[in-house]
Amino acid sequence: MAGFKWIRPEVYPLFASVGLAVGICGMQLVRNITTNPEVRVTKENRAAGVLENFAEGERYAEHGFRKFLRNRTPQIMPSINNFFSDPN
Template sequence: MASPVANRWLRPEVYPLFAAVGVAIGICGYQLFRNLRINPEVRINKEGRAAGVLENFAEGQKYAEHSLRKFVRNKTPEIMPSINKFFTDPK
């Protein structure tokens, strides 16, 4: 038989909460991994830390202009553009 704690927290009503928290943890983990691997201001190894502050603008630009930013740059900030056009454009 399940314990009282499992009966309280493992109900079907709680699954969306677990999913939302899991997605949030995944996003945080991805951002942490991304910063540790390719952020020009984060240096983990000793040689990189000894170099001090570098003025490498090309590396910083490459980090800031990632593929998602390039994809959404010229898009309109709408969630459902076809529905918005249907209700706002005069016929």
């Protein structure tokens, strides 16, 4: 391990957070390339021009995570917020 003296244990959380961010960006890029109706990779799809395919766009925009969060309150910690804001 003589070649890895510059890696200190204090930077492991930094590597983990940067790795997580790169993974999320990669996942979003793959999602856009494979399922976005406005991105056309193959030559046949590019030749089609502008499509009026609203159903495919709606399916892309209303994905499962958005449907899951739709009826939830926009709070990060609702139990703590309710503890301090709701009178007993």
